[in-house]
Amino acid sequence: MRRSIIWKFFAVCISLTLVTVFALNFFASLKLRRDFESKISERLRTNAILVGHILREQLHGGEPSVIQEKVKSLADELGLRITVIDPKGMVLGDSETEPWEMENHSDRTEVIKAMKDGFGQSTRPSETLGYNMKYVAVRVSDNGNLLGVVRFAMPLSEVQLEMQVIYRTVLFGAAVALVIALTISYFLSKSMTSPIREMKEIAQRLAEGDFSRKVRIKNKDELGELAKFLNTMADELQAKMENLKRLDRVRTDFVANVSHELKTPLTLIKGYIETLEDKAINDTKNAGKFISIIKDHTDRLSNIIDDLLSLSELELSKDSIEKSEFDLKSLIDDIALGFGHALAAKQQKLTIEPQGDNFKIKADRDKIEQVFVNLIDNAVKYTNDGGRIEICLVQQNGGIVFTVEDNGIGIPREDLDRVFERFYRVDKARSRQLGGTGLGLGIAKHIVLAHKGEIRIESDVNRGTKFFVTLPKA
Ligand SMILES: Nc1ncnc2c1ncn2[C@@H]1O[C@H](COP(=O)(O)OP(=O)(O)OP(=O)(O)O)[C@@H](O)[C@H]1O
Ligand SMILES: [Mg+2]
Structure with missing residues (x-):
């Protein structure tokens, strides 16, 4: 059977309380009983001393009948049994019986002690009265x-009666304490265990993949810390799960995209070949046109495959970049020359603005070239005729930051995060028409990351786009 922790805790509290209350009860009763008994002895003793004083003259050889009379009246007033004994043990007066009927008392423990030490007491059955007495x-x-001994006696039943009152009071106190302790321990167990229960529930939800609820425990103790850990763990798990889901989506998208990107040119190529087969091959004018279209698509296929290969190569061997020292500025100048024709075709103007003069960097030259080519290619492609492209180079914090800025069509805010994904294109039709597959920025990002650099983007629709790339010097 599964038992709740609250009951375990409560059981411990109850056991502790019971043990404590019973121990307290036991010792308190013991002590009270002793106190009570010594108080009674003390009372009887004082009374006996007083009676001794009163009877002193008679004990000097007075009339025994006077002693008996006085003893009786004093006992009546005090409500106790009084016995007066002479030094030889003979009873001179007794409030309960006639003295001559009583035997010699010199052998009674309390009398022997009183004669010797001045005071004696004992508890035993009275031979005269037949029941337990305290003497x-x-x-x-x-x-x-020595003139004699005055003895007071009290039936033990009376003592016990008074003791019972004491026991009852103590027991009542114990019961009250028990109830209070039980109530407190119940609420204490509850307050201790309710955070544990809450965390258990939430851990269960976590196990079922529900990350929506958080533990709301503000305790400043170990439980509070545990709650905090649980929440952090839930956050991390959630982030990891989301990331996994995203990766899964990216992968499925990727496969679908690759197939699609490869299939489109292949379908077209097949179509043109079939047309050629159906006689068009004899139509010299059109045949040449078809063949050059087939060639374009084949180039495109081969480009896509090259891009995919370099992407997967980058992913597989992040550390295998081959670094050499070169000047970033002169690399950019060379690339810009290569774009001369494309720029002229769209009447676009490219400016390079280095701030400073030492742009030496240790990196993989071919790959960095690929980054620039991709960024400048995009700027040219996604900027209208007559547009402006600006490249800036700055040294910063021991690295080099370069920016490629255009005043082109821009990228909507919601797409900004995704343009680095493989095959992601803001306007698919337009980009494909321009010959893009959506791999350029993915490759650029991988290259920059492999160099432990950073790439980020700022863009406004219809205003332009700016890419920031930071590369460490070595
Ligand atoms: N400078 C830019 N201005 C506006 N849009 C841009 C710019 N650069 C990239 N984009 C958008 O980001 C998308 C992804 O760019 P990316 O370079 O990865 O692919 P692509 O240029 O379409 O194809 P590829 O570079 O593989 O030939 C582009 O399709 C385009 O929509
Ligand atoms: Mg591109």
């Missing part, structure tokens, strides 16, 4: 001469 005896003397 207290004191010596009466005059200038050291």
